[in-house]
Amino acid sequence: MNKASEFIILGIITVVVAIAPVMPVIHISAFITRFLIGVMIYAIMAEGWNVIGGYTGYPSFGNVVFFGLGAYVTALSMIDFHIGFLISLILAAFAGALFAVIIGIPVLRLKGHYFAIATLGIGEIMMAITLNVPFTGEGVGLSLPIASSSLLFYYTSLIALAAFIIFLKLILSGRLGYGIIAVREDEDAARMMGINTVIVKIKAFAISGFFTAIAGGIYAYWSTFIDPPTVYDPIISVKMIIMAVFGGAGTILGPVVGAFIIMFLSDFLSTHFTLLHTFFFGGLIVLTAIFLPKGLIDLFSQKKIGWNYFIKNIKKYRV
């Protein structure tokens, strides 16, 4: 990305971040607040997927497992142990990271399709376990206390997202970041450089699990009710991937931009074209994959955008 466009994007973000916190206070509308909370929760998840799928090159199809786990840990910690929301969120985050380490040790040995399928399976396993273990409320689900104000969710998700972006930026300019990208670019060469690729992959997966679990925790308290089919829904994994790839996988801001636009379009299309919205939505994703394989954010790094840019993209990624 060139200097000027980076400057523009940073400028936009600064403005958004500066204005965003006061938006709910000045009562823009409950609808917009609600919409933005949803965007930020998904942005955290898309960014979480981006760490393992975009930067490390391991396309997880089961990241929803961290979301569900985070939701359940938060709910159980608040209901059964009467622990406060924020501390419960932190517990959920560490549970997500720990779970990523445990499942990462076997599945991160797999590559490509095998890794994708294995991660898909883990989400299903967790859903089945949660449905059958008594203390999780089984299939009935869990009801959480109702928060006094939706502003709590607005600010927690904003802070979590901002913290994630800053954390990621720091990681990427350090040893771990280079290790992560080296694994994606050429894992064998990474080993030859003396990189402990196993540890690097596990750390990346743990970061992914940590933040995705926070998103799950915020969602649980926000929606006040969770059950296994909702929080372990594999469609959530697919959404994370679409948002990250649509915005630009392997870039810091891509998944955030992707989450915003996909959420907006999905809302807009489903209200205006109730029956046809999946058609437009699906079509849009197909078109993006063909014309913008590097994601929307890549447009900002181009000096000139013309037909040539799209034609080049088509040629570059076809067989």
Add this chain to the structure above:
Amino acid sequence: MLKIAKLSAGYADTQVLWDIDLYIKKGETVALIGSNGAGKSTLLESVIGLVKPKSGSILFDGKAVFGENINIPTRERVKIGMSLAPQGRHLFPDMTVEENIALGAFVEKDRLKIKEELEKMYELFPRVYERKNHPAGKLSGGEQQMVAIARALMSKPKLLMIDELSLGLAPVIVDVLIEIIHDISKSGTSLLVVEQDVQVALSVAKRAYVLETGRIVMEGKSEKLLNNPQIQSAYLGI
């Protein structure tokens, strides 16, 4: 420096290397010659630890890196001074040339030292310096080979192994690379160079091994091998 004894290695059910004995003295440059599928790359990968041998032993700098119940991981072998510029270069294509080279010093944690080493590489490879901000995947074959060698040198190896030094490169570039190999050797680094082109191999190394279908079939001084009728007919077409 390096002593390999009775080494056998392979992948799953196929054995590739049989009873390999090979040594390299300190500061020596040794060539490994052989046709496609002879097992040259497998041998280098066994030495650096990317392939786990079936039996035998590898001693490096007086330390056993592979043997009975011993199998030191690659990263530890890099730390004690082994390095490999692999076949096909294996660069990180989307990273810049500079990032590629700097990653060679991953085991070094001191950023200043990495910078110092990087400057040395740019002195050794002025062409690479001109391309330092380009993505490595966009470079020509010769430039990529230079980056691969520079990257392998970043960990300050005592033994540098280069797999297929000249494969697919223009003769002019090969001459430049040979000069660079001589420079590296002069600085005291031991080298093991895998090469299919016998003339190139024997012009960089004083001593060479010939590998055929997984076994060392010949070993000796370069000039002696060049005059060997078997070598002449098998590799030089004379």
